[in-house]
Amino acid sequence: MNQTPEQQVRDNIDRMLAQAGWQVQPLVQANWNAGPGIVIREYPTANGPADYVLFVNHTPVGVIEAKREEEGHHLTVVEDQSALYAAGRLKWAAHNQPLPFIYESTGVLTRFTDTRDPKPRSRPVFSFHRPETFQTWRKEAQSLRRRFLNLPELQPTGLRGCQIRAITRLEQSFKENRPRALVQMATGSGKTFTAITSIYRLLKFAGARRVLFLVDTKNLGEQAEQGFMAYTPNDDKRTFTELYGVQRLRSNYVAPNSQVCISTIQRMYSILRGEDLDESAEETSLYEIQQPARPKEVVYNPALPPEFFDFIVIDECHRSIYNLWRQVLEYFDAFLIGLTATPDQRTFGFFHENVVSEYSHEDAVADGVNVGHEVYTIETEITQQGAKLAAKEFVDKRDRLTRRTRWEQLDEEVAYAAPQLDHDVVNPSQIRKVIRTLRDKLPEIFPGRTEVPKTLIFAKSDSHADDIIQIVREEFGEGNEFCKKVTYRAEEDPKSVLAAFRNAYYPRIAVTVDMIATGTDVKPLECLVFMRDVKSRNYFEQMKGRGTRTLSYDDLKKVTPSVISAKTHFVIIDAVGVIKSIKTDSRPLERKKSIPLKDLMLIVMMGGADEDTFLSLANRLGRLEKQITPEERQRFTELAQGKSINQVIHDLLNAHNPDAIESRARAEFQLSAAAEPDVEQVRAAQESLIREVQRTFSTGELVHYVDNVRRSHEQIIDTVNLDRLQFAGWDRQAQVKAAEIIRDFSVFLAEHKDEITALRIFYDQPYRRRELTYHMIKEVLDLIKQNKPTLAPLHVWRAYEQIEQVNGKSPKNELIALVALIRRVCGFDAVLTSFETTVNNNFKRWVFNKNAGPKQFTDEQMAWLRMIKDHILASVHIERGDLDYAPFDARGGLGKMHQLFGGDMDALLDELNEALAA
Structure with missing residues (x-):
């Protein structure tokens, strides 16, 4: 039967209302006992009949103004009309107050206004709110948006300045009723802590009912859960989880009494689709999954209606707001x-350019919240240029899945370029040359260390990671504990390996593909080695962010005993040119011809059903079918619920084949040969065919197996071409940066020379250096730490090491490093010279001059003079009172010194203070 456009709209609205728990009735047939929520069509008001009036427990609460679908873009124009109906007295009703809840709807697009808000503003909603929701809202004295106005002032105790600004501006955004807000904070500056603080205030002071904390990997969900468990607000001694219910979703069940739900966006999408989710889909970052251009839409879920959450916090939002996943966010009212360290233009656009916090990595480094980085480059011949294998050459070919090798003669020449390394061809010499250079250059990169700093190596694949681990253990001469793999597929529990990497001495080196590329904290990390290139600018920034976390001296020393200071910086070892390679603003999310097979399968597993994806996947599986062994075919059938690879290919093709769809429709609806299936029957038949395909790919085990089988073929091991080192050294850009650090340090000292005694002595009164004390130098150090943490003495020292040949060993502590740096800046030393070198040389000269005179020091006097020299080395200055403490007290203390040197003792101490620091 043909329907008018108006009737189609009414039917759609009626269906939406029924889904939301409303009973839609004509006035003359109203049954007020049918349920708590009754909707009456064409109810007369003083201002004319309203299309729909909503009643909860017999009390009118709202109206709906229905418009044709083509008038969707005019919905805001009719707001005055719907408001007129809401304000008009209802005929026969005792209630004569304006109705608070107003909708305009086409049955496809719907807008909603809550007139209880301070400045009522309509907003788009996925569907109508449930009767129970209005019942709850009517019992509240104020609406949520009005309660924002009563938020108490934020107490700053325990919060960083950047966190205070973010929370304050976010709450101002709420007060202005802005629906979306972006919090951009550098990695390591406490985004999660900021979000939890904000959530606590929203629950406690704004009366929020539920908050959804969205992540894109299971690992980040676990990390967020730990953050909530550890959080203690500054106005309560109880932890967050003692005050409020926090549930991390592990299934499709969402507890209605949980105030905070932590979920991957993949799981929330599957919940809204009413489908089960394989856990493996939660283990891969959205950076690693291509998404379908036309995803399956989410549908209304009565167990999780759009109003279920008041707030959604989207962690790492720069990768969770597009295509497939965007529907999850726009489903909820x-x-x-958004939380991110690395937004791009689309991120700003999605959040309506409402950036409530802009705190960059540079800001965080300047504030001492993050540490900066330096770049060390390793370039080898094969890394840069690739190599060739001659025809008839005997080579090993390796199965990537089993790592079993066989010897084979090449039929023709094989030339491979750098991008093919570790994919089609593995050259152990290339990996070995990089690792050996890393080993040999570590003393240059991290002077004074007796152990390898905590190091993370980014590999291209699991197979590449295995090769790297084997060679690292060989080249460093260490055992299994020294170097471990940390990926979702590691044989050993990745969580326990990650915990040990954070907190224990071993492992010193971890190799990962994607598990700790983004979002995962390992504070002791001081070295990142890139053995894979990265094309996405955001992804690269996230990977670099793994090294930016600060760590105190005591905590760093627990895992790296030879450190002499807190973590001041980290080093990027660039072994593939990742620093210089061209980066795109974001990973492309639309389908490309080069989309990996694994991504195609994940798209289908996550609900993608567009024709391009199905045809591409069928084509790839067809190619794979010609390569695999009978044993591999059998295993495929076992994992594909009894279907052979050829059957699966046919299923993929049939899902978009009009003849196959019509045939399925005839069979399912038992149509006669003469009858043609209608549009709905064709649609239902196609959905049935699509579901069959998606059931096949419903487990991550099949996806993982097929991906490994694909990659297990045609990997050549090149042991013929030996690699050669072309360059190893600090990146030129790093040298420019080092020069800037030195310049900033010199300017900072000059700016404060008149207010700090030690600086005034060095600059203007060098003859007074005998007066310099430990506390005077400590005053300079404290000033730097408070105002310019990026100019930490050991960091400036390393900058000098990149610019000039430093004289002497790296300093043992910050204080004596600072003395040497001040001497260099003030011109006492032509090159940076360690304080130890200066004092030792001056001591030799002073003793020689004294012994050249008429009176020479005895052996016992020399022993005391050496003790005084060592004390000045450690503490810059010696005073009379120091002689009563170690090591002098064990040798007789002040009395013994006086006995040895007599009345010249005090003058001798002054002379030594001046001469040794000269």
């Missing part, structure tokens, strides 16, 4: 809060 909630404020959206």
Whole structure:
């Protein structure tokens, strides 16, 4: 039967209302006992009949103004009309107050206004709110948006300045009723802590009912859960989880009494689709998954209606707001809060350019919240240029899945370029040359260390990671504990390896593909080695962010005993040119011809059903079918629920084949030969065919197996071409940066020379250096730490090491490093010279001059003079009172010194203070 456009709209609205728990009735047939929520069509008001009036427990609460679908872009124009109906007295009703809840809807697009808000503003909603929701809202004295106005002032105790600004501006955004807000904070500056603080205030002071904390990997969900468990607000002694219910979703069940739900966006999408989710889909970052251009839409879920959450916090939002996943966010009638360190233009656009916090990595480094980085480059011949294998050459070919090798003669020449390394061809010499150079250059990169700093190596694949681990253990001459793999597929539990990497001495080196590329904290990390290139600018920044975390001296020393200071910086070892390679603003999310097979399967597993994806996947599986062994075919059938690879290919093709769809429709609806299936029957038949395909790929085990089988073929091991080192050294850009650090340090000292005694002595009164004390130098050090943490003495020292040949060993502590640096800046030393070298040389000269005179020091006097020299080395200055403490007290203390040197003792101490620091 043909329907008018108006009737189609009414039917759609009626269906939406029924889904939301409303009973839609004509006035003359109203049954007020049918349920708590009754909707009456064409109810007369003083201002004319309203299309729909909503009643909860017999009390009118709202109206709906229905418009044709083509008028969707005019919905805001009719707001005055719907407001007129809401304000008009209802005929026969005792209630004569304006109705608070107003909708305009086409049955496809719907807008909603809550007139209880301070400045009522309509907003788009996925569907109508449930009767129970209005019942709850009517019992509240104020709406959520009005309660924002009563938020108490934020107490700054325990919060960084950047966190205070972010929370304050976010709450101002709420007060202005802005639906979306972006919090941009550098990695390591406490985004999660900031979000939890904000959530606590929203629950406690704004009366929020539920908050959804969205992540894109299971690992980040676990990390967020730990953050909530550890959080103690500054106005309560109880932890967050003692005050509020926090649930991390491990299934499709969402507890209605949980105030905070932590979920991967993949799981929330599957919940809204009413489908089960394989856990493996939560283990891969959204950076690693291509998404379908036309995803399956989420549908109304009565167990999780759009108003279920008041706020959604989207962690790492720069990768969670597009295509497939965007529907999850726009389903809920909630404020959206994005958290990211690396937004791009689309991120700003999605959040309506409402950036409530802009705190860059540079800001964080300047504030001492993050540490900066330096770049060390390793370039080898094969890394840069690739190599060739001659025809008839005997080579090993390796199965990537089993790592079993066989010897084979090449039929023709094989030339491989750098991008093919570790994919089609593995050259152990190339990996070995990089690792050996890393080993040999570590003393140059991290002077004074007796152990390898905590190091993370980024590999291209699991197979590449295995090769790297084997060679690292060989080249460093260490055992299994020294170097471990940390990926989702590691044989050993990745969580326990990661915990040990954070907190224990071993492992010193971890190799990963994607598990700790983004979002995972390992504070003791001081070295990142890139053995894979990265094309996405955001992804690269996230990977670099693994090294930016600060760590105190005591905590760093627990895992790296030879350190002499807190973590001041980290080093990027660039072994593939990742620093210089061209980066795109974001990973492309639309389908490309080069989309990996694994991504195609994941798209289908996550609900993608567009024709391009199905045809591409069928084509790839067809190619794979010609390569695999009978044993591999059998295993495929076992994992594909009894279907052979050829059957699966046919299923993929049939899902978009009009003849196959019509045939399925005839069979399912038992149509006669003469009858043609209608549009709905064709649609249902195609959905049935699509579901069959998606059931096949419903487990991550099949996806993982097929991906490994694909990669297990045609990997050549090149042991013929030996690699050669072309360059190893600090990146030129790093040298420019080092020069800037030195310049900033010199300017900082000059700016404060008149207010700090030690600086005034060095600059203007060098003859007074005998007066310099430990506390005077400590005053300079404290000033730097408070105002310019990026100019930490050991960091400036390393900058000098990149610019000039430093005289002497790296300093043992910050204080004596600072003395040497001040001497260099003030011109006492032509090159940076360690304080130890200066004092030892001056001591030799002073003793020689004294012994050249008429009176020479005895052996016992010399022993005391050496003790005084060592004390000045450690503490810059010696005073009379120091002689009563170690090591002098064990040799007789002040009395013994007086006995040895007599009345010249005090003058001798002054002379030594001046001469040794000269």
